[in-house]
Amino acid sequence: MGGFAGWDMPLYYSTASAEHRAVRATCGLFDVSHMGQLEVSGPAAREGLSRALTNDLSAIGPGQGQYTLLCQDDGGVIDDLIVYALPDRYLLVVNASNIAACRDWLAERLPDGAELADRSPEVAMLALQGPGWADALRPLAATPLAFSLDYFDIGEDVIAGVPCLIARTGYTGEPGVELMCPWDGAPAIWDALMAVEGAPAPAGLVARDTLRLEMGYPLYGQELSRERTPIEAGLKWACDIAGGGFTGAEVMRRQVEEGTADRLAVFRLTEPGIPRAGQDVLIGGRPAGTVTSGTLSPSLDVGIGMAYVPSASAAPDTDLVIDVRGKPKAARTARRPLVATSPKE
């Protein structure tokens, strides 16, 4: 077990690499109940959230979700999250470490007519991820709803007798669903899934991290922080710069026009070694950037990572050197994802 945002979290159940491979090959089940759930409802909910969140909220209707960010006036990231439009409210799934920050920020800024509720303590969340997810879930689902959802869609069903919100989302790069249910209902779903034919492998935080790194997905606290904007992090696609009515849009528009000093790059080592967060990126022998995440890719069996580097060095196929505890290791930037897989089926 390991500590994360005040939670005792399973780092791994068997071994992290076996769990990682199970998710890529068949499926795995993650307990991500530490994640936060904020609800915003009322006649002004949409207008209020449109001003707070970077992505174009008008692009989603009931039953759909989108990746988006909550930013400060200077563009610094308060959190990255998924917002879902439900028939009568919006649901924001936020990082565990940022529940209070998101709640307080929104509570201060949402207009009259938008009600904010923090459901985090009463909502559990399980992520069933991998190409075998549907076969594992089918025997437990009251209706076929989950199997007709498109990527990022959300709906309601009963799983193993427990009412759930089911979203076709995840953080692994594999197809799958995230189930949100009443806190007390989660053990019944977990146990029922473990008993089906083609049961998922229980999977912990280490596999979750190696899976997301192979996809080049940023993690708050590593790649994302209040000191970096979505533009620097390569998340312009999740920012409605043209619409431009959200907090932080001014700074981001300027950054898009003028460029930023640094950019987040995904890289792989071209020799043996494992990069780790905090290590220097050397350009011309001098520290010019910082590794934000690094690991050994279980799929590729090479060291991979992400780093903020000078923008000129962030383009794919740029040679870098990573200072791995005093040993210079050759690396090359790459396109996301680092493995050939897609969560879209």
Added chain:
Amino acid sequence: MAAADESYPADLRYHPEHDWVRADGDEHVFGITWYAQDALGEVVYYDPPKVGDTITKDAPYGELESVKAVSDIFAPASGEVTAVNPAVNDRPEVVNEDPYGAGWLVRVKLSDPSELDSLMDEPAYRAYLAGL
């Protein structure tokens, strides 16, 4: 990966940093103990010394990296490296599976075999572990 069961063979000598030494002809073989591999977790990378390197008792001579952490490997005695286990580079998890056998790390020609006298035998190492 099938992790090994806890064991501390009686024919080895043990260093407080959880490294073992086994006499093999006129050379010695080094590795890490069951306790060390269990604490480290799944080993995914081995950064070994080079053949011919001189290593010094109580000083790091290489690194083992797990999914969780990087750990220096400490030399239980001084000498010259005569071989590095290629199996650990190919499949680092062999250190978890067989820490005293296929998971050995280096062969060393000791410069001062009397250094071994300061190491622990199996009962002493078990008593040392019990006190951690």
